[in-house]
Structure formats: structure tokens, C-alpha cells
Amino acid sequence: MKLVYFAWVRERIGKAEEEIEVPSGVETIADLVHWLKGRGEEYAYAFEHDKVVRAAIDRRHASLDATVAGAREIAFFPPMTGG
Amino acid sequence: MSLSTIEIERYARHLVIREIGGPGQAKLRAASVLIVGAGGLGSPLIQYLAAAGIGTLGIADDDAVSLSNLQRQVMHGTPEIGEMKTSSAARGVERLNPHVRVRTHGRRITPANARDTISSYDIIADGSDNFDTRYAISDACFYEGKPLVTGALGVFDGSLTTIRAHEHASNGHWNPSYRCLFPAPPPPGAVPACSEAGVLGALAGVVGSLMAIEVIREIVGFGVGLVGRLLMVDARSMRFETIEYSWDERNPLTGSAG
Numbered sequence: 001m002k003l004v005y006f007a008w009v010r011e012r013i014g015k016a017e018e019e020i021e022v023p024s025g026v027e028t029i030a031d032l033v034h035w036l037k038g039r040g041e042e043y044a045y046a047f048e049h050d051k052v053v054r055a056a057i058d059r060r061h062a063s064l065d066a067t068v069a070g071a072r073e074i075a076f077f078p079p080m081t082g083g
Numbered sequence: 084m085s086l087s088t089i090e091i092e093r094y095a096r097h098l099v100i101r102e103i104g105g106p107g108q109a110k111l112r113a114a115s116v117l118i119v120g121a122g123g124l125g126s127p128l129i130q131y132l133a134a135a136g137i138g139t140l141g142i143a144d145d146d147a148v149s150l151s152n153l154q155r156q157v158m159h160g161t162p163e164i165g166e167m168k169t170s171s172a173a174r175g176v177e178r179l180n181p182h183v184r185v186r187t188h189g190r191r192i193t194p195a196n197a198r199d200t201i202s203s204y205d206i207i208a209d210g211s212d213n214f215d216t217r218y219a220i221s222d223a224c225f226y227e228g229k230p231l232v233t234g235a236l237g238v239f240d241g242s243l244t245t246i247r248a249h250e251h252a253s254n255g256h257w258n259p260s261y262r263c264l265f266p267a268p269p270p271p272g273a274v275p276a277c278s279e280a281g282v283l284g285a286l287a288g289v290v291g292s293l294m295a296i297e298v299i300r301e302i303v304g305f306g307v308g309l310v311g312r313l314l315m316v317d318a319r320s321m322r323f324e325t326i327e328y329s330w331d332e333r334n335p336l337t338g339s340a341g
Contacts, residue, residue, distance in 0.1 A: 006315050006324075007240035008275060016320055052269040061264065061313075061328035077315060077326065079265045081274050082236030082282050083120040083212035 001068070003036075005046070006077040009053055012046035022068065029055045030064040032074065046076075053078045086112075090182065094136055102305035108136060112182070114302045115139035117204040119192060119220055121168040122146075123287030124210025124234050124294060126158035131295035132208075133176040133183050137302075140176060141204055143188035144168040155284035192216050197223035208298050209233040210291060212276065214268040221261035225249050225336050232297040232309075233261060234290050238280050239319040241290030245297050245309040248336060252311070256330045259311055263331040263338075286318045 004017045026032050033050050036043045047053055055062050056075040068074060086094070086108060097103045097111075116137050118128050121144040132140055147167050148159045156168075163171040169187035176185050192200055192211070197219040201207050207229050209220045217233065224231040225248045234243035248260035293314065300308050313326045332338045 004324075006317060007237040007242070008280075010240075010317070010319070011238060016317070016322070049269060049273045051266075052273055054264065056326045059324070059326055061326055063331075075324070075326065077242070077313075079214070079269060079274060080235035080237040080240065080242055081212060081214050081217070081276060083122050083124045083210040083234075 001071060002073040004073060004075040006075065007080055009046045009076045009078050013042050027067055027069070028064065029057075029062060029066050029068060029074070032068055033064070085109075090136070093180075093182075097135065103303055107303040107305075110302050110304075111136050111299065112138045114206065115141065115204045116298055116302075117141035117143060117188075117201055117207045119143045119207065119209045119216065120211040121156075121158060121172045122152065122210065122212060123155040123236060123282065123284070124291040125168075125172070126156050127288050127291030128208050128210055128295050128298070129158055129172050129176060130179060131292060132298060133179045135295075135299055136180060136182060137298075139184045139186060139204075141186045141188060142169050142172045142176075143190070143192055143200060144172075145189055145191040155282060155287040157288065192219055194219045194222070198227055201229055202227050204229065206230045206232070206298060206301055208294055210294065214274070217261070218268055221246060221248075222336065225260055230301050231261070232294050232301065234294045236282050236287055236290060238275075239283055239286065239317065241286055241293075241316040241318070242313055243290055243294050243297065243309065244313045245301065247310050252330070257337040259328050259330045260334055260336045262334045262336060264313060264328050266331075266334065283318055286316070289318070290316060 001022050005013050026035050033047050037047050053076050057071045094108050118125050121142050148163045158175050159171045169189045173185040176183050201223050228249040231246040247258045250258050252258050315324050333340050
């Protein structure tokens with residue numbers, strides 16, 4: 001599965017996208033975020049306020065309880081405030 | 084009232100576009116648009132909307148021009164340092180297009196004054212620099228039944244979308260609100276501000292100009308706008324991506340959490 005990161009999520013993780021094998025036990029976006037946060041400090045920092053970061057499955061906004069099975073791509077994008 | 088000879092010449096490159104033409108230009112002249120924030124996004128918004136001949140431009144900002152603004156806030160120049168941004172912008176509009184009437188609002192928009200401030204405008208463009216104003220404006224636009232074009236900047240990134248949360252989509256559901264996408268403001272300090280993190284100056288020009296296109300589209304009516312789509316601009320790798328979003332039954336305006 002492809003993961004795509006935008007804005008300050010990308011800046012904190014240090015990469016724009018990556019391919020992952022979804023580990024067993026990861027069924028929802030929330031599970032995926034929980035697993036990502038365990039992969040290193042940069043992920044923990046990106047998702048420190050994990051409800052603030054929004055997700056999209058195959059370019060469509062999805063809630064944290066949405067299931068990731070069958071998704072080709074999951075994107076994470078945060079709100080921005082600069083004007 | 085038909086366009087004068089000098090207006091026909093001024094707007095000639097819009098008038099020849101079939102999707103705009105005389106009727107579209109008349110709609111632009113009849114329209115009133117409130118621009119929230121006369122900074123990085125507000126600068127191109129004000130300039131392109133003034134040049135396009137919007138009849139009335141409202142400009143809301145409570146700040147004065149500072150030297151560190153000038154790297155991106157191209158509505159203002161060195162002589163305007165220390166002047167209120169509303170006053171600097173109003174003079175800029177007069178210089179660009181004397182046919183445009185300007186109204187200035189030199190105060191910060193809050194939940195308490197948002198509805199009053201927006202109520203006399205046809206459409207709102209939010210390029211403000213803080214979440215309190217963003218949520219106040221998007222909620223007020225729903226309650227007052229106003230279309231909203233909202234954009235934001237990060238360091239290398241921008242995003243924009245168009246909200247018509249007071250209307251229904253063709254599937255019978257409400258159109259999504261800003262809160263369907265971003266349900267609640269992040270905790271203070273969770274999202275870095277431009278003043279701390281920096282922002283690529285020309286990116287403000289890109290995103291603000293895209294917002295101006297959305298405003299003009301909403302007034303004239305052509306093509307397909309950004310209702311239900313968030314356009315994200317990644318200037319680090321030049322990726323332009325859109326994410327679709329829809330009405331969330333849990334949103335506090337038109338959903339069960341209301």
C-alpha cells in the first residue's frame with residue numbers, strides 16, 4: 001500500500017510518500033496511525049495530535065474508523081493556518 | 084446598466100471569453116466580495132479581483148504592514164510599512180481599478196462579529212492567518228448562507244476549497260462544511276504559524292491566485308469548482324492533488340452533533 005504525506009506531516013516525517021506492507025492487526029486508519037507512530041520519532045511527532053491529521057483513502061476523505069482493506073493509497077493531510 | 088466604453092476596453096480580455104462575456108462581466112461588477120486577511124493570500128486575491136472589476140471589495144484585517152511581510156504580501160510595499168493593511172490595500176485597489184468600491188474592516192474577525200461583518204457581502208474569501216478566524220468565518224458563512232472560498236498556507240504547501248454548506252448537493256445531502264473536513268480547531272500551538280515556521284513567498288501568490296479564480300467562478304459560473312474537493316499544492320515537489328470530501332453526518336452545523 002502506498003502512503004502519501006502532505007504539508008507539515010510530510011515535513012515532519014521527512015518523505016513525501018512510501019510503500020508499506022500493512023501489518024496484520026491493522027484494520028482501520030486509526031490502527032494504521034497507531035502503527036506508524038511506533039515506527040520512529042519522526043512519525044510520532046507527525047501524528048502527535050492524531051485527530052488533527054486527516055486521512056484520505058484513494059483520494060477520498062475518510063474517517064479514523066474507516067477500514068483500510070483494499071485501499072491502493074492512503075494520504076495524510078493536516079490543516080494549515082497561514083495566510 | 085451596461086458597461087461604459089472604457090470598461091469595455093479595460094475588461095476586453097474577459098469579454099471575449101465566451102464563458103464570461105458581457106453578462107459575466109456585469110455579474111462581476113454587481114458582486115460584493117469580502118476578503119478576510121490582506122496578507123500573503125489576500126494580496127493576490129485583492130489585486131486580481133480588483134483587476135477583474137468586482138463592484139465592491141471588502142477588506143478585513145486588523146494588522147499593520149511590517150517589513151517582514153513584504154517578502155510575500157505584494158499588495159503592500161516599502162512605503163506602507165507601519166500603515167494599516169486595510170488602508171494600504173484600499174489605495175492599491177484605487178490605483179489598479181478606480182471602478183471598484185472598497186470597504187475596509189480594520190478589526191479582527193471573531194465568532195462575536197463574524198455574521199455582522201459578512202452579512203452584506205455576496206461571497207467571502209478567507210485568507211486569514213489563524214484558526215479562530217477560519218472557524219468563525221466558515222460557521223458564519225453557513226448561518227448567513229454565503230459561499231466561501233477558503234485557503235491556507237504552510238511552509239511549502241497550500242490548500243484551498245470552496246464551501247457552500249448552506250446548500251444541498253445533487254444527491255440530496257447537504258454540501259460539506261469546513262467542519263466536515265476539519266471538525267475542530269487544533270489545540271493551540273499544534274500547527275506551526277508562518278511567523279515561526281516561515282513560508283515560501285511566491286507560494287502565497289499561487290494559492291491566492293487560485294482562490295481568486297474560485298471567487299470569479301462562483302460569481303460568473305463556469306466549469307467545475309472546488310465544492311467537495313480540497314486542492315493541495317505541494318511546492319516542494321510540485322504536486323497538485325485533490326482530495327474529495329463530503330457531508331459528515333457528525334458535523335455540528337448540519338449533522339447530528341448540531
